[in-house]
Amino acid sequence: MNDHRLLTPEREEKILDLLRETTVLTVAELSDTLGVSPATIRRDLQSMHERKLLERVRGGATLRRMTRVEPLFHDKQSQNTAAKQAIATAALKLVEDHDRIYLDGGSTILMLARLLEARHDLTVVTNSLMAAAELMTCEHLLILVGGEFRALSRTLVGPLTTPVVQSVHVDKAFMGTIGFTLKDGMTTTDPSEAFTKERVMERANQVILLADSSKLGVPSFTRSGVIEDVDVLVTDAIDNSLKKELESLGIEVIVAD
Amino acid sequence: MNDHRLLTPEREEKILDLLRETTVLTVAELSDTLGVSPATIRRDLQSMHERKLLERVRGGATLRRMTRVEPLFHDKQSQNTAAKQAIATAALKLVEDHDRIYLDGGSTILMLARLLEARHDLTVVTNSLMAAAELMTCEHLLILVGGEFRALSRTLVGPLTTPVVQSVHVDKAFMGTIGFTLKDGMTTTDPSEAFTKERVMERANQVILLADSSKLGVPSFTRSGVIEDVDVLVTDAIDNSLKKELESLGIEVIVAD
DNA sequence: CGATAATTGATTGAAAATGATTAGAAGTGC
DNA sequence: GCACTTCTAATCATTTTCAATCAATTATCG
Missing domain, CATH: 3.40.50.1360 (Rossmann fold)
Structure with a gap:
């Protein structure tokens, strides 16, 4: 039915849908599922991350950070x-x-x-x-x-x-x-x-x-x-x-x- | 379904899950179960220990004695x-x-x-x-x-x-x-x-x-x-x-x- | 229709994560 | 205390992932 390429907003919606099911997705999986290049997926993920719609992790993305929430206040490693x-x-x-x-x-x-x-x-x-x-x-x-x-x-x-x-x-x-x-x-x-x-x-x-x-x-x-x-x-x-x-x-x- | 290599947050989540069941796990067990090298497991454990997600012991890891208040907050956040x-x-x-x-x-x-x-x-x-x-x-x-x-x-x-x-x-x-x-x-x-x-x-x-x-x-x-x-x-x-x-x-x- | 802007995919060098290796520290048994 | 084993932290090569760039394609607007 959908033989046209997905437009950006559709892709984003789809990414969010998929994430809600599995909580974690790799760039490769997304690129595969949505039929676009990894580069595009990375751009999508970055843009969505900037809008705080998801959390970026190396290799893919996840919904709001699960475990890596702790270092809210980072300790800029000091001297001495x-x-x-x-x-x-x-x-x-x-x-x-x-x-x-x-x-x-x-x-x-x-x-x-x-x-x-x-x-x-x-x-x-x-x-x-x-x-x-x-x-x-x-x-x-x-x-x-x-x-x-x-x-x-x-x-x-x-x-x-x-x-x-x-x-x-x-x-x-x-x-x-x-x-x-x-x-x-x-x-x-x-x-x-x-x-x-x-x-x-x-x-x-x-x-x-x-x-x-x-x-x-x-x-x-x-x-x-x-x-x-x-x-x-x-x-x-x-x-x-x-x-x-x-x-x-x-x-x-x-x-x- | 998920046949991709585990991403860092997935691994961490998994480690915590396993720990909640058995209270103590060796590096070898984890390396085995998660299919990554002991070196990686050690790095994970150290990082998680620094974030106070678990307690490091020689040869493996265990949960901290105190049950954390953390999940309560996150559960609330994840609803709706x-x-x-x-x-x-x-x-x-x-x-x-x-x-x-x-x-x-x-x-x-x-x-x-x-x-x-x-x-x-x-x-x-x-x-x-x-x-x-x-x-x-x-x-x-x-x-x-x-x-x-x-x-x-x-x-x-x-x-x-x-x-x-x-x-x-x-x-x-x-x-x-x-x-x-x-x-x-x-x-x-x-x-x-x-x-x-x-x-x-x-x-x-x-x-x-x-x-x-x-x-x-x-x-x-x-x-x-x-x-x-x-x-x-x-x-x-x-x-x-x-x-x-x-x-x-x-x-x-x-x-x- | 044509010009311009936006999006995409490929390529690249850089950065990060991983696994293997090793030297040293920590535990164990005697 | 000493030898022996186990575990660890550090280092390095390899692989994976990333951000930046550029050309090609597609969309948008006059």
Whole structure:
């Protein structure tokens, strides 16, 4: 009956129909069934994928991703991974069961978040969407501060974070930073982010700063906290004189290895 | 029927299926059953382990001890997909450039979120982590309400959402629901979620309810809003008498196709 | 009918997945 | 502790799949 070649919309409809039956189809199968070249099928699949009608996988297509849904928040592989991993592991020792803790943004703290499964019954407050995604599937109580989303750091920042931050009270705040110097304290690139960091540290019993050695002695743009805010510094390597100075200010320095 | 080589997602799905039956599988067994080399199986297992879909053990793999909440969400999403897609597409027409909108949780609204790239310079407020993940990479200003994370719906709920919700004001709120009846209005399963929905609708100029026909006339557990809160209902099919009644209450009914 | 635009299929180099191989790590038995 | 086996992670060649390009065909519009 249909001896004319299928037009694009017909083909698309057909592809969707077939997919609904089998959930997975290869390019070769489609090219075969519909009697068009693989190149055309690929073009169709790409266009339909862009319109979110299906999910493209290597070799074919499927309806909405079945298993490969997880990495919603991708972790752009960061640098200095080994050092950060060591720092996170050392920081985990500071977390006890039933603690109420705050997690700041940053890749070091993200690694700490991944380790938190080892503890029980935590209350975790965070402004980091990456950390939240990580903790989504675990048993702990997870609270997100609200606020404006900052794409670069994937955190929630700005004045809208204040109400939630101020209505909770945490035992320990695990903070990240871009720069850390004796003179300027903690510094970061974005004023909104700095604002939120300061509000958080005001409300924490204990402030634990996680900063690998590349951050120490290097200032960034805007102040996000004075040095007196910090109670504990966890790092991977530190100049001995700096360590002494910090300790004379009452800051505990933990060197991870 | 399917004689093609298995595509990656098929293999993964199959591995999970097998695991659900036997709880533990060796690399050799899997390689045998799926007809691929042990090297490939190892690569699959590692990738799936990183996505936390299974637990790796020496010589093979096993399911994680905790049953995952994941499938619940996906099941919901996979039901009635065509209808939801149509509803989302129709709802998109109600969004204009520069609008300030609120996005509720739920799979229908998630689909709408995916379409928002077609608009410019929106301010999007949401309590849905899935929607946030979707909008993370786009140009719009994204604001998350804070609050307690509810795993089942992947939304932020409860009293901590109030401050952010009350300090912003949106033109249009796109809401989802579990049940919708003339008598009870909108109903949902979780009181905390209902609480947040009600606070949101108080603060929106216009409330647009997205509900496929399976929700209409079906009540759920707890009230999340009265019928007068709704300004527009977008659905895929509706009984004519119900439509008339809603319209007599001043509710605009849009039927997508 | 003719000109232009869109779609298609073939070709190509690049990218990704796979399977085989190997050196080293981890487990097992003595 | 030591030899022995098993498993793993890394590397490389091979195969498969992909995106880009171009020519040929088909559709569209004046």
